[in-house]
Amino acid sequence: MNLTQLSAFETAQKIRSGEVKAIEIVQSALAQIKKVDGVSGSLEPGLLSPEEEKKVHAFIQLTEDLAIRQAEKVDWMIANGEEPGLLAGVPLSVKDIFCVEGTNTTAASKIIANFVPPYTATAVERLTAAGALVLGKVNLDEFTFGSSNESSAFQPATNNPWQTEYVPGGSSGGSAASVAAQEVALSLGTDTGGSIRQPAAFCGVVGMKPSYGRVSRLGLIAFASSLDCPGPVARDVRDAALMLQVMAGNDPKDSTSSTKPVDNYLAALEQDVKGLRIGLSPDYEALYYPDMESGELYSQPIQKEVHDAVLQAAEWLAKAGAEIIENVPLPNTRYGIPTYFVISRVEAASNLHRFDGVKYGYRTPEDVGDLIELYRRSRAEGFGLEPKLRILMGMYVSAAEHASAYYQKALKVRSMIRNDFDQVFDPHGEHQLDALLTPTTATTAFKRKAVYGNSVLMQYSDQMTVTSNHAGVPALTLPGGLDENGLPIGIQLIGNDFREDMILRIGNAYEQITADEAWRKVRPQVLQGEVIA
């Protein structure tokens, strides 16, 4: 039996029954990591051998000792008849933007490469309290700023396990790749504009952005505080539900976390989709770019195979008894990215102020006599390109003379986007949707270096996902087939506020319907040659 193929659900069952020991899970995961991951990301990577180019490189840091300690605790609990938790013995990776006490937390940036937090993020704490084993911290775009993982200061950046010359997406690229490559069963990611869903789609796994406030942000190094959502990356819907179940719920230390009771997500999976109203929207069929000069929008249809996958999914769901509502208007979707460009960067610039070379993290080694010079040099040398671009933009659009034209306007558009969702989910409205079905991304994964450097184009890969961050609603991405190059396609379900149960239920039904599809049997490149149990 290859333990790394087990889902989180199955792993916990086998641990509970005593069939497998948690320590064996750690060993099998470490063996798999050794086999497929290659060298870990570092600030001084040196040249890579052609062999290393074909590795996943999901991890920045392995936390072997921590995982072993946690496994021993789980095994001890089992041996002593104690309740080990829902995720007993489940191998987990954590995006390196979450603080874990006593381990380096780098945000994939040179500026806090040496930061060891004295506390653990609430989400991580809840996962480990439920028996999960933290195998390591995984790579991401620097400070989560990106959609390809390439902006990480820790190189090599993560590759797509399906085809390693492609990007895994981002910013939770390490999370999605580590789950797809079976290095872990679950990964904790964050989603600010699509940072869980886009890489999950690119890597052919399940990813969920919960409602804003459903999972505590405490211990998450903030990108854009009003948009950031921690969430699960998993290989199937049931695992995502299980992981969310453990993490969700009020945290008194995060004022923005919801006090709403948490639904029973696993129970929701038992229900079918009969009679559910699932919407399709023409506003999710094309990308809209503003012209740099005139500001006029021009559009470009999304990749045909992706669009077809959405229609195919709708057909299957209809066959299973769901009611498909076509032509649902969400007219402000096209403004999602420009709005995000402004809001997220204003918050990011402010959130990055604390990295100033004074208290912790990187400080210029130059002997500077002047305080301003200390700031300038420490930040110039410590931050990579992407944070610098975001700071510049954030400072510009929130400056007194520009704020009303940009920041204040963006806030208005954000509420219009929110209003779009209010309309379609309104139980007394015209559409009365239970969920929206859309593509997760406009295209499948792109090649390394193909987009990196074009900050605007990179950002537009989030157009299908960013609207749910603006609105705060939950969204789930599911594998929806493969394109002609054999790269995964992602389809997305968007639900109403705190209706994670609803989109998980539909997602689970879709998974069952498509269980026997040929594309479900195809394995990522890095797993080929592996015996399937």
Add this chain to the structure above:
Amino acid sequence: MKDYEVIIGLETHIQLNTETKIFCSCKADSWEADPNTNICPVCSGLPGVLPVLNAEAVRKGAILAAAMHAHINPKSYFDRKNYFYPDLPKGYQISQFDEPIGKGGYMDLPMENGETRHVRIHNLHLEEDAGKTKTEHGMRLLDYNRCGVPLVEMVTEPDLRSGDEAAQYLIRLRQLLRWIGVSEADMERGHLRCDANVSIRERGSTILNTKTEIKNVNSIESVRQAIGEEAKRQIELVESGGKVESFTLDWDADSGKLKKMRSKETEADYRYFREPDLLPVVLTPEEIAQIQAGLPELPLARRERFEKDYQLSGYDAEILTSERSLSDYYENAVKAYAGEAKAVANWMMNDLSRMLNDLGKNADELNLKPDDLAEIITMVDQGKINAATGKNLLKKVEESGKSPAKIVEEENLGLIDDSDALRTQIEAILASAPDEVANFRAGKESLLGWFVGQVMRSSGGKADPKRTREILLDLLRKE
């Protein structure tokens, strides 16, 4: 020289006396703590942490707003004020901007000439304090203990007209803050800090000229002096054909001099935006009503009432309302006392005040309760004890905690009103002083006082002075 008028607005920072800091559970007060020993990941700005609002800071801010007659905002917001400084660990200060907890308001300031200066409040908002920076041995040293201490920033309109008025405002504000219990308002400890905006104009004009800002005027005397100096400087400058430029001045209290800090040509852009880590601060109409109803009678109103109800002089009323527990003490003693309220005031203004000073206590901390004071005054009125005994009794009650009546009884302090016993005692004294008796009888009647003193001494002060005098005269003139 033209006739100039000085226009002053004050910006005060008031440290609220909450138990803990505004966004974390560190103690708010770290006066005696070593640098950087009263800090946590939240107030020292580590990555990944989040602020949690201290409800007590909101409540105290709202109480202050109510006491300043301000509009209490039912929904206020926190904003980020972004700037870089080493003692600001997050690189932004969590403050309030366009929707602060209190808007408007005023304080009617009584002035020495009997008029009232109506000082309007522009706004009043909650914020976190920054840390402290000091330079020593060529190094910049940082202490984050003060980071996150809850402050109210309160800004007046330019309604004050002299250094004296500004000083008066601070005195009244300090009194009010302690009165309503929201701040210790100890200026030496930085609980009440002040910056002053100063400009001048020809009297009668209504325009506002360019102002300068004086930082760090952190004592009543500094405010008075610094504003005086700056007004003088501006007037001399304008008189000699110069123009006042906008800059920031630092007041050096030791040398009594103003020092130019920096030009304020361009206002800093703090890029304010809503703090996304906190929810709006909502106060329900019930909560606001409760805060307003819970507000005690304010010192100036009480002063006026004391003058009217108790026929006190302005001076006495002022002293007796200088501090809330003292004025409560006074009213309680007046209630327990059947005689004139003025009599209680006299006792309090003299002996009780001295006792409070000596003990360093507030009136509400005394063992000597208002009822005890009333009882002592009543005993003196009724001739049960003399005034000197009464004054001593104050101390004895305070020290022992026993009731005045009990001490009088135990120590046999009651006046000797048995005339026979007193007469015997006086006869003995006269017998022992034949020379003085002879002199008196020879016409030196001023010696009577000396005889009274002798009797008092030998009786341990218990002889009734009136009776003593009568017996003495009777015996001396008998011959």
